[in-house]
Amino acid sequence: MRSPSSLKQEFLKRWMRGLQRCTSSKKDMNVLERKKVIKLSADLAIASARNGTTSWSRALIANASRDNDNRILAERILGPESDILIKRVSTSVGTVSCNRKIRSKKILKRSCNSVRRVRKGTHLPQKVLAKSIAKRLVQKRTQILKRLVPGGEFMDELSLIEETLDYIAYLRAQVDVMRCIASATELINHMNIGGNKMV
Numbered sequence: 001m002r003s004p005s006s007l008k009q010e011f012l013k014r015w016m017r018g019l020q021r022c023t024s025s026k027k028d029m030n031v032l033e034r035k036k037v038i039k040l041s042a043d044l045a046i047a048s049a050r051n052g053t054t055s056w057s058r059a060l061i062a063n064a065s066r067d068n069d070n071r072i073l074a075e076r077i078l079g080p081e082s083d084i085l086i087k088r089v090s091t092s093v094g095t096v097s098c099n100r101k102i103r104s105k106k107i108l109k110r111s112c113n114s115v116r117r118v119r120k121g122t123h124l125p126q127k128v129l130a131k132s133i134a135k136r137l138v139q140k141r142t143q144i145l146k147r148l149v150p151g152g153e154f155m156d157e158l159s160l161i162e163e164t165l166d167y168i169a170y171l172r173a174q175v176d177v178m179r180c181i182a183s184a185t186e187l188i189n190h191m192n193i194g195g196n197k198m199v
Helices: 004-025 031-049 055-066 068-121 126-148 157-198
Strands: none
Touching: 004 031, 004 068, 004 157, 031 055, 055 068, 055 126, 055 157, 068 157, 126 157
């Protein structure tokens, strides 16, 4: 795992490059278009900083590449490496997602059936009841986590935990960089307002 400072530097470099490519191609963007470009370029910057080697980074690139307008933006943001990343993503996501989805549905169906059997029992010991409640809570939380992590719906529990930890580290770097930029912008604006008053 990279150090936090190198993560931030890599993200900032890729994010700025992506923003420059988008703004140079289209000068007159409205607020919604700018918001879309900033969000998409930030997502693709953290995904490309990971080089599409994790499931969450491949899922972010795949999501950006689905829509035709976003695909063009994604290619512009990613630059020369876009062909390699998008091809890698489309081949790996397509084959893995289908198999895992079917397997997940089967596992979910089996676990629901076992919970129903437990409920039908009339006299269950407290220990068994507590275990089934704990198991349902873990399953609910796992489903929520799978929805939060890009590509999480296709992961098993162990992969989900590993990918979540990695994704959190990259998100934290992204948030730290964005906070620094926001505070620097605020400071510059404050200085400009203060300088105008003096003149």
